[in-house]
Amino acid sequence: MTQWHSAELEKIGAAEELDLESERSGGMLRDPVTMWVVRAGDHLYVRSVKGTTGPWYRGTQSRHQGRIDAGGVRQEITFHEADKGEYADVDAAYRTKYGRYTSIVEHVLTDQARASTLRLEPR
Template sequence: MTTWNGSDLDKIGAAEELDLQSERDDGTLRAPVTMWAVRAGDHVYVRSVKGPDGPWYRGTQTTHQGRIEAGGVRQDVTFREADSAEHAAVDAAYREKYGHYTSIVEHVLTERARTSTLRLEPR
């Protein structure tokens, strides 16, 4: 597993939103999807409100690779399914970062959303 450099991790973690593009089988990138992302420890995570049925999430499952852009950082990434042991820290990170959106943040804290938690690893 490749790790983030500290500067990029800080910038991505502080960014309000992240643009994610998943890679198709032919190596081309899908259109970017803007979403929330959180930093928990030394990792970056995203979740689909619609869980594994979310269109952008399904796109990440084709090659498990893509590109993100946030906080001035553009990085090719690998999409790794987060272990359920990581979910509590990711929940806490979403609450801390986006808790001021009280009626919205709860949507990324459901069990359905948790099952789509992806760890973004630089490549």
């Protein structure tokens, strides 16, 4: 497993939004989806408000890889399902980073959204 460089973690973790492109089964990238990204420790995470039935989340499941662009960093990545033990730290990161959007942030803190938590790892 490749680790993030500290400068990449800082830039992506500080970015307000992230553009995510998942790979289709044939290797082509899907159109980018703009979403929130959080950093918890030395890891980066995204979630689907619609949970595992969300279209972009389902798109990550065909090859479990893609590309992100955030904070001036463009990186090929792999998608890893987060362990339930990571959810509390990810929840806290969402509350800290996006808490000013009170009516919106609660949507990424539901059990449905938690089930779609993906850890982004560089490749």
